[in-house]
Amino acid sequence: MSTAIDDAGDRRGKRVMWTYIVCGLSIFTLMLLVGILLRGSQAAWFALDAGVFYSLLSLHGVGMLTALTISGLGTLWYLVNRETPLNEGVAYVAFSLFVGGVAAVIVSVVVGHYGALWTMLYPLPFVGTYWPSWATGAWLIGTLLVMVGFTIWCAQILGALVVRFGGLNGMLGIDYVLRNRAFVQSGKEPPAPEMFAAAITAIDGFIAATAGLLVGIALLVHWLDPTVALDPLWAKNLTYMFGHTFANLTMYMAVAGIYVGLPLCTKRSYHTSVQLTVAWWATLTFVIIAYFHHLYMDFAQAQSVQYIGEIASYLAAIPVVVVTVYGGVLLVHRSGMRWTLGSMFLFAGMIGWVVGGFAAVLDATIPVNVDLHNTLWVPGHFHTYLLEGVVLFTLGWVFVNLEARSGGQTSALVRWLVGVGMFGGGALFLLSFYLAGAAGVPRRYAVEPAPGPFFANIATIGALVLLAGFILAASEALRLARLKPAHVPL
Numbered sequence: 001m002s003t004a005i006d007d008a009g010d011r012r013g014k015r016v017m018w019t020y021i022v023c024g025l026s027i028f029t030l031m032l033l034v035g036i037l038l039r040g041s042q043a044a045w046f047a048l049d050a051g052v053f054y055s056l057l058s059l060h061g062v063g064m065l066t067a068l069t070i071s072g073l074g075t076l077w078y079l080v081n082r083e084t085p086l087n088e089g090v091a092y093v094a095f096s097l098f099v100g101g102v103a104a105v106i107v108s109v110v111v112g113h114y115g116a117l118w119t120m121l122y123p124l125p126f127v128g129t130y131w132p133s134w135a136t137g138a139w140l141i142g143t144l145l146v147m148v149g150f151t152i153w154c155a156q157i158l159g160a161l162v163v164r165f166g167g168l169n170g171m172l173g174i175d176y177v178l179r180n181r182a183f184v185q186s187g188k189e190p191p192a193p194e195m196f197a198a199a200i201t202a203i204d205g206f207i208a209a210t211a212g213l214l215v216g217i218a219l220l221v222h223w224l225d226p227t228v229a230l231d232p233l234w235a236k237n238l239t240y241m242f243g244h245t246f247a248n249l250t251m252y253m254a255v256a257g258i259y260v261g262l263p264l265c266t267k268r269s270y271h272t273s274v275q276l277t278v279a280w281w282a283t284l285t286f287v288i289i290a291y292f293h294h295l296y297m298d299f300a301q302a303q304s305v306q307y308i309g310e311i312a313s314y315l316a317a318i319p320v321v322v323v324t325v326y327g328g329v330l331l332v333h334r335s336g337m338r339w340t341l342g343s344m345f346l347f348a349g350m351i352g353w354v355v356g357g358f359a360a361v362l363d364a365t366i367p368v369n370v371d372l373h374n375t376l377w378v379p380g381h382f383h384t385y386l387l388e389g390v391v392l393f394t395l396g397w398v399f400v401n402l403e404a405r406s407g408g409q410t411s412a413l414v415r416w417l418v419g420v421g422m423f424g425g426g427a428l429f430l431l432s433f434y435l436a437g438a439a440g441v442p443r444r445y446a447v448e449p450a451p452g453p454f455f456a457n458i459a460t461i462g463a464l465v466l467l468a469g470f471i472l473a474a475s476e477a478l479r480l481a482r483l484k485p486a487h488v489p490l
Protein backbone atom coordinates (compact mmCIF):
# COMPACT_ATOMS: atom_id res chain seq x y z
CA MET A 1 0.00 0.00 0.00
CA SER A 2 1.52 3.38 -1.00
CA THR A 3 2.07 5.94 1.74
CA ALA A 4 3.16 9.58 1.88
CA ILE A 5 6.19 8.90 4.08
CA ASP A 6 9.60 7.30 3.70
CA ASP A 7 10.82 4.17 5.51
CA ALA A 8 12.27 6.13 8.45
CA GLY A 9 8.93 7.94 8.92
CA ASP A 10 7.10 4.64 8.77
CA ARG A 11 9.41 3.16 11.40
CA ARG A 12 8.81 6.18 13.67
CA GLY A 13 5.06 5.77 13.18
CA LYS A 14 5.25 2.08 14.04
CA ARG A 15 7.27 2.87 17.19
CA VAL A 16 4.55 5.22 18.37
CA MET A 17 1.83 2.70 17.48
CA TRP A 18 3.45 -0.23 19.29
CA THR A 19 4.25 1.92 22.35
CA TYR A 20 0.57 2.81 22.60
CA ILE A 21 -0.74 -0.69 21.81
CA VAL A 22 1.61 -2.55 24.18
CA CYS A 23 0.75 -0.14 27.00
CA GLY A 24 -3.00 -0.34 26.22
CA LEU A 25 -3.04 -4.14 26.10
CA SER A 26 -0.99 -4.42 29.31
CA ILE A 27 -3.54 -2.27 31.16
CA PHE A 28 -6.31 -4.34 29.51
CA THR A 29 -4.80 -7.59 30.84
CA LEU A 30 -4.63 -6.21 34.37
CA MET A 31 -8.23 -4.96 34.18
CA LEU A 32 -9.38 -8.33 32.82
CA LEU A 33 -8.14 -9.94 36.04
CA VAL A 34 -9.87 -7.24 38.09
CA GLY A 35 -13.12 -7.88 36.13
CA ILE A 36 -12.94 -11.60 36.93
CA LEU A 37 -12.45 -10.78 40.62
CA LEU A 38 -15.58 -8.61 40.50
CA ARG A 39 -17.77 -11.22 38.79
CA GLY A 40 -16.40 -14.00 41.02
CA SER A 41 -17.30 -12.04 44.12
CA GLN A 42 -20.83 -11.37 42.79
CA ALA A 43 -21.05 -15.16 42.36
CA ALA A 44 -19.97 -15.52 46.02
CA TRP A 45 -16.94 -17.62 45.01
CA PHE A 46 -15.10 -15.52 47.63
CA ALA A 47 -16.11 -12.51 49.69
CA LEU A 48 -14.82 -9.08 48.67
CA ASP A 49 -15.55 -6.34 51.16
CA ALA A 50 -18.17 -4.01 49.54
CA GLY A 51 -15.76 -1.05 49.79
CA VAL A 52 -13.05 -3.03 47.98
CA PHE A 53 -15.62 -4.14 45.36
CA TYR A 54 -16.57 -0.54 44.52
CA SER A 55 -12.91 0.57 44.45
CA LEU A 56 -12.06 -2.26 42.04
CA LEU A 57 -15.18 -1.54 39.96
CA SER A 58 -14.09 2.11 39.70
CA LEU A 59 -10.64 0.97 38.53
CA HIS A 60 -11.97 -1.66 36.12
CA GLY A 61 -14.45 0.65 34.32
CA VAL A 62 -12.19 3.61 33.68
CA GLY A 63 -9.08 1.41 33.29
CA MET A 64 -10.62 -0.74 30.53
CA LEU A 65 -11.85 2.23 28.53
CA THR A 66 -8.55 4.07 28.87
CA ALA A 67 -6.66 0.91 27.84
CA LEU A 68 -8.66 0.52 24.65
CA THR A 69 -8.51 4.23 23.92
CA ILE A 70 -4.71 4.21 24.19
CA SER A 71 -4.41 1.30 21.73
CA GLY A 72 -6.97 2.83 19.34
CA LEU A 73 -5.26 6.23 19.36
CA GLY A 74 -1.88 4.58 18.66
CA THR A 75 -3.29 2.76 15.63
CA LEU A 76 -4.98 5.87 14.23
CA TRP A 77 -1.84 7.96 14.84
CA TYR A 78 0.17 5.48 12.78
CA LEU A 79 -2.41 5.48 9.96
CA VAL A 80 -2.64 9.28 9.82
CA ASN A 81 1.17 9.50 9.88
CA ARG A 82 1.23 7.43 6.69
CA GLU A 83 -0.91 10.09 4.98
CA THR A 84 0.86 13.13 6.36
CA PRO A 85 3.97 13.10 8.58
CA LEU A 86 3.23 13.87 12.24
CA ASN A 87 5.50 15.07 15.04
CA GLU A 88 6.13 12.03 17.22
CA GLY A 89 7.15 14.24 20.18
CA VAL A 90 3.51 15.35 20.49
CA ALA A 91 2.36 11.71 20.53
CA TYR A 92 4.77 10.95 23.37
CA VAL A 93 3.62 14.02 25.35
CA ALA A 94 0.03 12.76 25.09
CA PHE A 95 1.23 9.25 25.98
CA SER A 96 3.02 10.42 29.14
CA LEU A 97 -0.16 12.20 30.24
CA PHE A 98 -2.09 8.92 29.79
CA VAL A 99 0.50 7.03 31.83
CA GLY A 100 0.53 9.74 34.53
CA GLY A 101 -3.28 9.71 34.66
CA VAL A 102 -3.47 5.92 34.95
CA ALA A 103 -0.83 5.97 37.73
CA ALA A 104 -2.78 8.63 39.70
CA VAL A 105 -6.01 6.62 39.36
CA ILE A 106 -4.27 3.42 40.53
CA VAL A 107 -2.87 5.24 43.59
CA SER A 108 -6.31 6.72 44.31
CA VAL A 109 -7.93 3.26 44.23
CA VAL A 110 -5.25 0.94 45.59
CA VAL A 111 -3.87 3.20 48.33
CA GLY A 112 -6.81 5.55 48.92
CA HIS A 113 -9.73 3.13 48.21
CA TYR A 114 -11.66 5.66 46.10
CA GLY A 115 -14.93 3.95 45.12
CA ALA A 116 -17.42 6.29 43.38
CA LEU A 117 -16.74 5.09 39.79
CA TRP A 118 -15.87 7.39 36.91
CA THR A 119 -19.36 8.52 35.88
CA MET A 120 -20.09 9.57 39.45
CA LEU A 121 -22.98 11.91 39.97
CA TYR A 122 -22.27 15.08 41.91
CA PRO A 123 -22.34 15.47 44.91
CA LEU A 124 -21.41 11.76 45.20
CA PRO A 125 -17.63 11.76 45.34
CA PHE A 126 -17.72 14.33 48.15
CA VAL A 127 -20.45 13.09 50.51
CA GLY A 128 -20.78 9.86 52.47
CA THR A 129 -17.37 8.58 51.38
CA TYR A 130 -15.41 5.82 53.11
CA TRP A 131 -12.10 7.01 51.59
CA PRO A 132 -9.98 10.07 52.44
CA SER A 133 -10.45 13.32 50.57
CA TRP A 134 -6.99 13.12 48.92
CA ALA A 135 -8.10 9.93 47.11
CA THR A 136 -10.95 11.88 45.44
CA GLY A 137 -8.43 14.56 44.44
CA ALA A 138 -6.01 11.97 43.03
CA TRP A 139 -8.87 10.36 41.06
CA LEU A 140 -9.97 13.71 39.61
CA ILE A 141 -6.41 14.71 38.72
CA GLY A 142 -5.79 11.28 37.13
CA THR A 143 -8.89 11.46 34.92
CA LEU A 144 -8.10 15.09 34.01
CA LEU A 145 -4.59 14.07 32.89
CA VAL A 146 -6.10 11.45 30.59
CA MET A 147 -8.50 14.06 29.17
CA VAL A 148 -5.67 16.53 28.54
CA GLY A 149 -3.66 13.81 26.78
CA PHE A 150 -6.70 12.96 24.67
CA THR A 151 -7.24 16.65 23.80
CA ILE A 152 -3.62 16.98 22.65
CA TRP A 153 -3.99 13.89 20.46
CA CYS A 154 -7.24 15.24 18.95
CA ALA A 155 -5.68 18.66 18.27
CA GLN A 156 -2.67 17.12 16.52
CA ILE A 157 -4.73 14.79 14.33
CA LEU A 158 -7.34 17.42 13.52
CA GLY A 159 -4.67 19.93 12.47
CA ALA A 160 -2.88 17.34 10.35
CA LEU A 161 -6.05 16.15 8.58
CA VAL A 162 -7.26 19.68 7.86
CA VAL A 163 -3.92 20.52 6.24
CA ARG A 164 -3.68 17.19 4.38
CA PHE A 165 -7.18 17.36 2.87
CA GLY A 166 -7.37 21.14 2.36
CA GLY A 167 -9.88 22.02 5.07
CA LEU A 168 -12.94 20.49 6.70
CA ASN A 169 -14.63 20.17 3.31
CA GLY A 170 -11.97 17.82 1.97
CA MET A 171 -11.45 16.04 5.28
CA LEU A 172 -15.14 15.14 5.61
CA GLY A 173 -15.66 14.41 1.90
CA ILE A 174 -18.34 17.10 1.54
CA ASP A 175 -17.68 17.88 -2.15
CA TYR A 176 -17.24 14.19 -2.82
CA VAL A 177 -20.86 13.62 -1.72
CA LEU A 178 -22.62 16.83 -2.71
CA ARG A 179 -20.81 17.54 -6.02
CA ASN A 180 -19.82 13.97 -6.76
CA ARG A 181 -19.71 14.15 -10.56
CA ALA A 182 -17.50 17.26 -10.67
CA PHE A 183 -15.32 15.83 -7.88
CA VAL A 184 -14.73 12.54 -9.67
CA GLN A 185 -14.20 14.21 -13.05
CA SER A 186 -11.53 16.47 -11.55
CA GLY A 187 -9.54 13.32 -10.72
CA LYS A 188 -9.61 13.96 -6.95
CA GLU A 189 -9.82 11.14 -4.41
CA PRO A 190 -11.89 11.21 -1.19
CA PRO A 191 -10.12 10.41 2.11
CA ALA A 192 -9.55 6.70 2.77
CA PRO A 193 -12.16 5.11 5.11
CA GLU A 194 -9.75 4.99 8.07
CA MET A 195 -9.26 8.75 7.76
CA PHE A 196 -12.96 9.19 8.60
CA ALA A 197 -12.42 7.12 11.74
CA ALA A 198 -9.52 9.41 12.67
CA ALA A 199 -11.40 12.62 11.80
CA ILE A 200 -14.58 11.71 13.69
CA THR A 201 -12.54 10.58 16.72
CA ALA A 202 -10.62 13.85 16.67
CA ILE A 203 -13.65 16.15 16.23
CA ASP A 204 -16.07 14.43 18.62
CA GLY A 205 -13.20 13.59 20.96
CA PHE A 206 -12.27 17.26 21.13
CA ILE A 207 -15.84 18.28 21.97
CA ALA A 208 -16.28 15.47 24.51
CA ALA A 209 -12.92 16.12 26.18
CA THR A 210 -13.83 19.80 26.47
CA ALA A 211 -17.07 18.86 28.26
CA GLY A 212 -15.11 16.43 30.46
CA LEU A 213 -12.46 19.00 31.31
CA LEU A 214 -15.15 21.58 32.13
CA VAL A 215 -16.95 19.38 34.65
CA GLY A 216 -13.68 17.82 35.85
CA ILE A 217 -12.15 21.19 36.67
CA ALA A 218 -15.41 22.31 38.33
CA LEU A 219 -15.28 19.17 40.52
CA LEU A 220 -11.64 19.85 41.31
CA VAL A 221 -12.55 23.42 42.38
CA HIS A 222 -15.32 22.02 44.58
CA TRP A 223 -12.80 19.55 46.08
CA LEU A 224 -10.44 22.43 46.89
CA ASP A 225 -13.21 24.74 48.11
CA PRO A 226 -16.45 22.91 49.12
CA THR A 227 -18.34 26.23 49.39
CA VAL A 228 -18.36 26.39 45.56
CA ALA A 229 -21.57 24.48 44.75
CA LEU A 230 -22.38 22.92 41.37
CA ASP A 231 -25.70 22.27 39.66
CA PRO A 232 -26.17 18.44 39.75
CA LEU A 233 -28.09 18.29 36.45
CA TRP A 234 -25.48 20.43 34.68
CA ALA A 235 -22.75 18.17 36.09
CA LYS A 236 -24.58 15.02 34.99
CA ASN A 237 -25.10 16.31 31.44
CA LEU A 238 -21.42 17.14 31.02
CA THR A 239 -20.25 13.94 32.74
CA TYR A 240 -22.25 11.78 30.35
CA MET A 241 -21.49 13.91 27.31
CA PHE A 242 -17.87 13.06 28.01
CA GLY A 243 -18.34 9.52 29.38
CA HIS A 244 -20.73 8.19 26.76
CA THR A 245 -18.78 9.70 23.87
CA PHE A 246 -15.39 8.54 25.23
CA ALA A 247 -16.68 4.96 25.58
CA ASN A 248 -18.31 5.00 22.12
CA LEU A 249 -15.31 6.46 20.36
CA THR A 250 -13.20 3.41 21.32
CA MET A 251 -15.40 1.55 18.82
CA TYR A 252 -14.92 4.10 16.07
CA MET A 253 -11.15 4.11 16.62
CA ALA A 254 -10.79 0.34 16.48
CA VAL A 255 -12.91 -0.01 13.34
CA ALA A 256 -9.91 1.28 11.38
CA GLY A 257 -8.65 -2.31 11.77
CA ILE A 258 -11.48 -3.39 9.43
CA TYR A 259 -10.70 -0.75 6.83
CA VAL A 260 -6.96 -1.48 6.72
CA GLY A 261 -6.56 -4.96 8.23
CA LEU A 262 -9.32 -6.87 6.42
CA PRO A 263 -8.07 -5.79 2.94
CA LEU A 264 -4.67 -7.27 3.84
CA CYS A 265 -6.36 -10.58 4.65
CA THR A 266 -8.57 -10.62 1.55
CA LYS A 267 -6.12 -9.02 -0.92
CA ARG A 268 -8.88 -6.59 -1.87
CA SER A 269 -9.24 -2.90 -1.02
CA TYR A 270 -11.84 -1.16 1.12
CA HIS A 271 -12.90 1.93 -0.86
CA THR A 272 -14.59 5.05 0.41
CA SER A 273 -18.11 5.30 -0.99
CA VAL A 274 -20.77 8.01 -0.81
CA GLN A 275 -22.78 5.78 1.55
CA LEU A 276 -19.84 5.26 3.89
CA THR A 277 -19.08 8.99 3.96
CA VAL A 278 -22.69 9.91 4.79
CA ALA A 279 -22.78 7.21 7.47
CA TRP A 280 -19.72 8.77 9.11
CA TRP A 281 -21.41 12.20 8.96
CA ALA A 282 -24.29 10.68 10.92
CA THR A 283 -21.89 9.36 13.56
CA LEU A 284 -20.08 12.71 13.68
CA THR A 285 -23.33 14.58 14.31
CA PHE A 286 -25.21 12.21 16.56
CA VAL A 287 -22.68 10.42 18.76
CA ILE A 288 -22.16 13.57 20.76
CA ILE A 289 -25.86 14.01 21.62
CA ALA A 290 -26.80 10.34 22.00
CA TYR A 291 -25.73 10.59 25.67
CA PHE A 292 -29.16 12.07 26.49
CA HIS A 293 -30.36 8.44 26.70
CA HIS A 294 -28.49 8.22 30.03
CA LEU A 295 -30.84 10.84 31.45
CA TYR A 296 -34.26 9.36 30.63
CA MET A 297 -34.94 9.02 34.35
CA ASP A 298 -34.03 12.65 35.10
CA PHE A 299 -37.45 14.22 35.12
CA ALA A 300 -35.99 17.73 35.57
CA GLN A 301 -34.42 17.37 32.11
CA ALA A 302 -36.38 19.01 29.23
CA GLN A 303 -38.63 16.39 27.62
CA SER A 304 -37.59 17.34 24.09
CA VAL A 305 -33.99 16.21 24.67
CA GLN A 306 -35.22 12.76 25.73
CA TYR A 307 -36.60 12.28 22.21
CA ILE A 308 -33.42 13.72 20.71
CA GLY A 309 -31.48 11.16 22.78
CA GLU A 310 -33.50 8.28 21.39
CA ILE A 311 -33.29 9.37 17.74
CA ALA A 312 -29.58 10.25 18.02
CA SER A 313 -28.83 6.82 19.52
CA TYR A 314 -30.18 5.12 16.41
CA LEU A 315 -28.57 7.51 13.94
CA ALA A 316 -25.12 7.49 15.56
CA ALA A 317 -24.78 3.73 15.46
CA ILE A 318 -26.88 2.13 12.74
CA PRO A 319 -25.67 3.77 9.47
CA VAL A 320 -21.97 3.32 10.12
CA VAL A 321 -22.38 -0.23 11.48
CA VAL A 322 -24.52 -1.31 8.53
CA VAL A 323 -22.33 0.23 5.82
CA THR A 324 -19.01 -0.83 7.40
CA VAL A 325 -20.08 -4.40 8.15
CA TYR A 326 -21.81 -4.80 4.78
CA GLY A 327 -18.61 -3.60 3.09
CA GLY A 328 -16.52 -5.90 5.31
CA VAL A 329 -18.63 -8.95 4.51
CA LEU A 330 -18.51 -8.19 0.77
CA LEU A 331 -14.75 -7.92 1.03
CA VAL A 332 -14.54 -11.41 2.54
CA HIS A 333 -17.20 -13.02 0.31
CA ARG A 334 -15.52 -15.30 -2.23
CA SER A 335 -12.16 -13.68 -1.62
CA GLY A 336 -10.51 -16.99 -0.75
CA MET A 337 -9.41 -15.38 2.54
CA ARG A 338 -7.18 -17.61 4.67
CA TRP A 339 -8.36 -17.94 8.27
CA THR A 340 -5.63 -16.69 10.58
CA LEU A 341 -5.94 -15.30 14.08
CA GLY A 342 -5.90 -11.80 12.53
CA SER A 343 -8.74 -12.38 10.04
CA MET A 344 -10.69 -14.44 12.60
CA PHE A 345 -10.63 -11.68 15.22
CA LEU A 346 -11.56 -8.98 12.69
CA PHE A 347 -14.47 -10.99 11.31
CA ALA A 348 -15.79 -12.03 14.74
CA GLY A 349 -15.41 -8.41 15.92
CA MET A 350 -17.96 -7.33 13.29
CA ILE A 351 -20.45 -9.82 14.75
CA GLY A 352 -19.84 -8.51 18.30
CA TRP A 353 -20.28 -4.94 17.09
CA VAL A 354 -23.64 -5.74 15.46
CA VAL A 355 -24.98 -7.76 18.44
CA GLY A 356 -23.80 -5.24 21.05
CA GLY A 357 -25.01 -2.30 18.97
CA PHE A 358 -28.46 -3.90 18.60
CA ALA A 359 -28.72 -4.51 22.36
CA ALA A 360 -27.59 -0.93 22.98
CA VAL A 361 -30.15 0.79 20.76
CA LEU A 362 -32.81 -1.48 22.22
CA ASP A 363 -31.90 -0.17 25.65
CA ALA A 364 -31.86 3.40 24.30
CA THR A 365 -35.51 2.98 23.22
CA ILE A 366 -37.59 4.75 25.85
CA PRO A 367 -40.36 2.16 26.50
CA VAL A 368 -37.71 -0.59 26.75
CA ASN A 369 -35.42 1.55 28.88
CA VAL A 370 -38.18 1.91 31.46
CA ASP A 371 -37.61 -1.78 32.23
CA LEU A 372 -33.92 -2.23 31.54
CA HIS A 373 -32.54 1.01 33.01
CA ASN A 374 -29.64 0.29 35.39
CA THR A 375 -30.11 -3.47 35.17
CA LEU A 376 -27.31 -5.84 34.15
CA TRP A 377 -28.59 -5.53 30.56
CA VAL A 378 -26.53 -2.31 30.40
CA PRO A 379 -23.11 -3.93 31.15
CA GLY A 380 -24.39 -6.75 28.88
CA HIS A 381 -24.61 -4.53 25.83
CA PHE A 382 -21.49 -2.49 26.38
CA HIS A 383 -19.37 -5.52 27.28
CA THR A 384 -20.56 -7.10 24.01
CA TYR A 385 -19.39 -4.34 21.74
CA LEU A 386 -16.30 -3.60 23.84
CA LEU A 387 -15.09 -7.13 24.60
CA GLU A 388 -16.33 -8.89 21.44
CA GLY A 389 -16.03 -5.79 19.23
CA VAL A 390 -13.33 -3.28 20.17
CA VAL A 391 -11.02 -5.84 21.81
CA LEU A 392 -11.33 -8.23 18.84
CA PHE A 393 -10.69 -5.43 16.32
CA THR A 394 -7.62 -4.43 18.34
CA LEU A 395 -6.32 -8.00 18.56
CA GLY A 396 -7.16 -8.53 14.88
CA TRP A 397 -5.10 -5.50 13.93
CA VAL A 398 -2.20 -6.68 16.13
CA PHE A 399 -2.23 -10.16 14.59
CA VAL A 400 -2.59 -8.94 11.01
CA ASN A 401 0.55 -6.86 11.59
CA LEU A 402 2.46 -9.68 13.27
CA GLU A 403 1.45 -12.21 10.61
CA ALA A 404 2.41 -9.83 7.77
CA ARG A 405 5.75 -8.99 9.39
CA SER A 406 6.83 -12.54 10.11
CA GLY A 407 4.96 -14.52 7.46
CA GLY A 408 4.24 -16.89 10.40
CA GLN A 409 1.20 -19.14 10.66
CA THR A 410 -0.88 -20.27 13.63
CA SER A 411 -1.93 -23.93 13.67
CA ALA A 412 -5.61 -24.76 13.22
CA LEU A 413 -5.68 -26.34 16.71
CA VAL A 414 -4.45 -23.15 18.39
CA ARG A 415 -6.94 -21.07 16.37
CA TRP A 416 -9.77 -23.35 17.46
CA LEU A 417 -8.72 -23.22 21.10
CA VAL A 418 -8.40 -19.43 21.03
CA GLY A 419 -11.80 -19.21 19.29
CA VAL A 420 -13.53 -21.49 21.79
CA GLY A 421 -11.97 -19.53 24.67
CA MET A 422 -12.54 -16.00 23.44
CA PHE A 423 -15.89 -16.42 21.67
CA GLY A 424 -17.36 -19.38 23.60
CA GLY A 425 -16.23 -18.15 27.03
CA GLY A 426 -17.16 -14.60 26.01
CA ALA A 427 -20.67 -15.69 24.96
CA LEU A 428 -21.27 -17.39 28.32
CA PHE A 429 -20.01 -14.33 30.18
CA LEU A 430 -22.19 -11.95 28.15
CA LEU A 431 -25.34 -14.05 28.02
CA SER A 432 -25.39 -14.09 31.82
CA PHE A 433 -25.46 -10.29 31.91
CA TYR A 434 -28.39 -10.20 29.45
CA LEU A 435 -30.43 -12.88 31.22
CA ALA A 436 -29.86 -11.36 34.65
CA GLY A 437 -30.69 -7.91 33.26
CA ALA A 438 -33.89 -9.17 31.66
CA ALA A 439 -34.79 -10.70 35.05
CA GLY A 440 -34.36 -7.23 36.59
CA VAL A 441 -31.07 -7.75 38.49
CA PRO A 442 -29.61 -4.28 39.10
CA ARG A 443 -26.12 -3.31 37.90
CA ARG A 444 -23.32 -2.12 40.21
CA TYR A 445 -24.37 -4.22 43.21
CA ALA A 446 -21.56 -5.85 45.20
CA VAL A 447 -24.12 -8.35 46.51
CA GLU A 448 -26.84 -8.99 43.95
CA PRO A 449 -30.42 -10.08 44.68
CA ALA A 450 -31.56 -13.44 43.22
CA PRO A 451 -31.21 -14.62 40.49
CA GLY A 452 -28.06 -12.46 40.17
CA PRO A 453 -25.58 -14.82 41.93
CA PHE A 454 -26.77 -17.79 39.83
CA PHE A 455 -26.00 -15.95 36.60
CA ALA A 456 -22.77 -14.56 38.09
CA ASN A 457 -21.62 -18.18 38.57
CA ILE A 458 -22.09 -18.97 34.89
CA ALA A 459 -20.52 -15.63 33.93
CA THR A 460 -17.40 -16.29 36.02
CA ILE A 461 -16.90 -19.69 34.42
CA GLY A 462 -17.30 -18.00 31.00
CA ALA A 463 -14.81 -15.28 31.96
CA LEU A 464 -12.23 -17.88 33.06
CA VAL A 465 -12.61 -19.76 29.77
CA LEU A 466 -12.16 -16.43 27.98
CA LEU A 467 -9.05 -15.72 30.05
CA ALA A 468 -7.57 -19.07 28.99
CA GLY A 469 -8.23 -18.21 25.31
CA PHE A 470 -6.71 -14.77 25.79
CA ILE A 471 -3.54 -16.19 27.43
CA LEU A 472 -3.14 -18.60 24.52
CA ALA A 473 -3.61 -15.75 22.01
CA ALA A 474 -1.09 -13.59 23.90
CA SER A 475 1.52 -16.37 23.89
CA GLU A 476 0.94 -16.86 20.17
CA ALA A 477 1.41 -13.11 19.62
CA LEU A 478 4.73 -13.24 21.49
CA ARG A 479 5.83 -16.23 19.39
CA LEU A 480 5.01 -14.40 16.14
CA ALA A 481 6.70 -11.22 17.39
CA ARG A 482 9.92 -13.16 18.06
CA LEU A 483 10.07 -14.65 14.53
CA LYS A 484 12.58 -13.12 12.12
CA PRO A 485 10.89 -10.45 9.95
CA ALA A 486 9.98 -11.76 6.50
CA HIS A 487 8.91 -8.19 5.80
CA VAL A 488 5.70 -8.16 3.88
CA PRO A 489 5.00 -4.38 3.87
CA LEU A 490 1.68 -3.13 5.22
Ligand code: HEM
Binds near residue numbers: 443
Ligand atom coordinates in the same frame (compact mmCIF):
# COMPACT_ATOMS: atom_id res chain seq x y z
C1 HEM B 1 -13.98 -11.13 30.90
C2 HEM B 1 -13.74 -9.85 30.99
C3 HEM B 1 -14.50 -8.94 31.90
C4 HEM B 1 -15.09 -9.18 33.10
C5 HEM B 1 -15.11 -10.48 33.87
C6 HEM B 1 -15.74 -7.97 33.51
C7 HEM B 1 -16.49 -7.82 34.67
C8 HEM B 1 -17.22 -6.70 35.00
C9 HEM B 1 -18.15 -6.62 36.09
C10 HEM B 1 -18.48 -7.74 37.05
C11 HEM B 1 -18.67 -5.38 36.08
C12 HEM B 1 -19.72 -4.85 37.04
C13 HEM B 1 -21.10 -5.10 36.50
C14 HEM B 1 -22.14 -4.52 37.41
O1 HEM B 1 -22.54 -5.20 38.34
O2 HEM B 1 -22.55 -3.37 37.16
C15 HEM B 1 -18.07 -4.66 35.01
C16 HEM B 1 -18.32 -3.34 34.70
C17 HEM B 1 -17.69 -2.66 33.68
N1 HEM B 1 -16.78 -3.17 32.76
FE1 HEM B 1 -16.13 -5.08 32.68
N2 HEM B 1 -15.53 -7.01 32.56
C18 HEM B 1 -14.77 -7.55 31.56
C19 HEM B 1 -14.33 -6.92 30.41
C20 HEM B 1 -14.49 -5.58 30.16
C21 HEM B 1 -14.01 -4.90 28.99
C22 HEM B 1 -13.27 -5.54 27.83
C23 HEM B 1 -14.37 -3.59 29.13
C24 HEM B 1 -14.10 -2.43 28.23
C25 HEM B 1 -13.28 -2.38 27.29
C26 HEM B 1 -15.06 -3.44 30.36
C27 HEM B 1 -15.58 -2.26 30.84
C28 HEM B 1 -16.41 -2.16 31.91
C29 HEM B 1 -17.08 -0.94 32.29
C30 HEM B 1 -16.96 0.42 31.58
C31 HEM B 1 -17.87 -1.25 33.40
C32 HEM B 1 -18.82 -0.33 34.11
C33 HEM B 1 -18.25 0.29 35.32
C34 HEM B 1 -19.33 1.20 35.86
O3 HEM B 1 -20.39 0.69 36.25
O4 HEM B 1 -19.09 2.40 35.82
N3 HEM B 1 -15.13 -4.67 30.97
N4 HEM B 1 -17.18 -5.50 34.34
